[in-house]
Amino acid sequence: MASQKQLDTIAVENFRQYLRIPSVHPDINYEPCVEFLEKQAKDIGLEFSVFRDVPKNPMLVLTWTGREKSLPSIMLSSHMDVVPVYEKMWTHKPFDADIDEKGNIYARGAQDMKCIGIQYLEAIRRLKLGGVQPRRTIHVTFLPDEENGGLRGAKQYINTENFKKLNIGFALDEGKHGEGNTLILVYGEKRRWSFRIHCTGGTGHGSLLLENTAGEKMRYILDKFYDFRAEQLVKKIEGNSTDHIISINLTILHGGVQNNVIPDEFTLVFDTRVPDEDFEKFEDNVAQWCKDAGKNVWVEDLRRDDKYPNTAADDSNIFWVAFKEAVQLEGYKVDLEILSANSNARLYRGALIPTLGFSPNQDTPVKMHDHDEFLNVNVFLKGVKLYTHIIPALSNA
Structure with missing residues (x-):
């Protein structure tokens, strides 16, 4: 051997x-x-x-x-x-x-x-x-x-x-990796929702002060999303778990054709990971922000995950019990988490x-x-x- x-x-x-x-x-x-x-x-x-x-x-x-x-x-x-x-x-x-x-x-x-x-x-x-x-x-x-x-x-x-x-x-x-004698076990995942927000408006010469421009609407959307993101960061700092935090990031921004032409559209792509219990409320928030930004601001879904059940992590699950007992014998304890990624x-x-x-x-x-x-x-x-x-x-x- x-x-x-x-x-x-x-x-x-x-x-x-x-x-x-x-x-x-x-x-x-x-x-x-x-x-x-x-x-x-x-x-x-x-x-x-x-x-x-x-x-x-x-x-x-x-x-x-x-x-x-x-x-x-x-x-x-x-x-x-x-x-x-x-x-x-x-x-x-x-x-x-x-x-x-x-x-x-x-x-x-x-x-x-x-x-x-x-x-x-x-x-x-x-x-x-x-x-x-x-x-x-x-x-x-x-x-x-x-x-x-x-x-x-x-x-x-x-x-x-x-x-x-x-x-x-x-x-x-x-x-996920743990630290010291604490192992992390994941029993569920957040729902991923990636979407593109279209902000459309009037176009014209760059010297004009037009109303209803795509840029103004984009600014409103960005303010709303980054204010909300800041709230989530505070929750993350104050708490010990990210299970109930919505992650949101701007990943792609497109718009404009020439430096002296006011664009008729800007598009912003956001990638978000949302706890299932918060999904509908967050979806409603996004819809309201788009409505409040002005006319012709709308959401295009790029990826919207289905709802998936969590796995029981209690005595009803014999495999959870077996895992926990096996690692406890090796001197580890287990923390349970919801995974932010997929x-x-x-x-x-x-x-x-x-x-x-x-x-x-x-x-x-x-x-x-x-x-x-x-x-x-x-x-x-x-x-x-x-x-x-x-x-x-x-x-x-």
């Missing part, structure tokens, strides 16, 4: 190999991921399946068969795709997986979320070598297109016969699969989607160890 040092070396090298596959938007070739993960399945001793229900966007499933095959299975979910990079802003090549003197591995996907996919597999490798056999079947899944909202990934796969045959009773997906977890919950979001990578600066994304080797390996306790607990629930 391999020594602990050898297992650690294997885990880190597999992580770095996976990071070196540039599965980056917009035009991803997932086949190198398929080849790499099929090799991992054979090496660990897992069944390997590739579902190709969505052309060019395969879903990979590595299966560890349980003792009681009839029981609903456990899905350990991750995604293969990563967001684009601005390479000139990186101090290390974003797909070289360099390690610095502190043991930090730099690469796109180091935190979001190629780390977790490999941590699942390396934990299972250790469990199998230790003679563990799960009660419930474990499916380790690697999905495409999560960074685009899962529209050509999980959103389509959950409705396929291939997915339904997995008989999933509970899913674990990505979440993940595939919301789609699983929408399919009535209880799903919790979790990251084992404690005390790590959040660099998801940022330049110089990295994960420390020791943090990565501690995460592997933590999964060796969590995975059997979930399977035996």
Whole structure:
């Protein structure tokens, strides 16, 4: 049997190999991921399946068969795709997986979320070598297109016969880093609403002081949105949780054709994340602000998430209980949160699969989607160890 040092070396090298596959938007070739993960399945001793229900966007499933095959299975979910990079802003090549003197591995996907996919597999490798056999079947899944909202990934796969045959009773997906001995477990997500506000008005020569201009209406809208945003920041500073805070950001502004022509339209794109219980009220506020800004100010939806149920995080959920008890034995406590960003977890919950979001990578600066994304080797390996306790607990629930 391999020594602990050898297992650690294997885990880190597999992580770095996976990071070196540039599965980056917009035009991803997932086949190198398929080849790499099929090799991992054979090496660990897992069944390997590739579902190709969505052309060019395969879903990979590595299966560890349980003792009681009839029981609903456990899905350990991750995604293969990563967001684009601005390479000139990186101090290390974003797909070289360099390690610095502190043991930090730099690469796109180091935190979001190629780390977790490999941590699942390396934990299972250790469990199998230790003679563990799960009660419930474990499916380790690697999905495409999560960074685009899962529209050509999980959103389509959950409705396929291939997915339904997995008989999933509970899913674990990505979440947030905690600090110290406090782990963060995500039981729901805010609804994303991205929209474009059109502010239209009179046009003419830049020397004129026209009334009813697009610029005046735009100013009114910006004042309303940024006043509201300031209120949310105060709530964030005063409180200990962001569960009931609406995040709102201006992301795109368009308008104008020439510097001496008054534009007939400005458009503003906002990206917001709204707690479900506040969604209708916020929607009404936006509609009222547009009305008050003047005539011909209107909202164009770009993305409006459906309402998805939260996952129970109490004694009624045997998987929550199993997770909590497993990590408590390792000296951790658990804080529950609603996730501000979106993940595939919301789609699983929408399919009535209880799903919790979790990251084992404690005390790590959040660099998801940022330049110089990295994960420390020791943090990565501690995460592997933590999964060796969590995975059997979930399977035996």
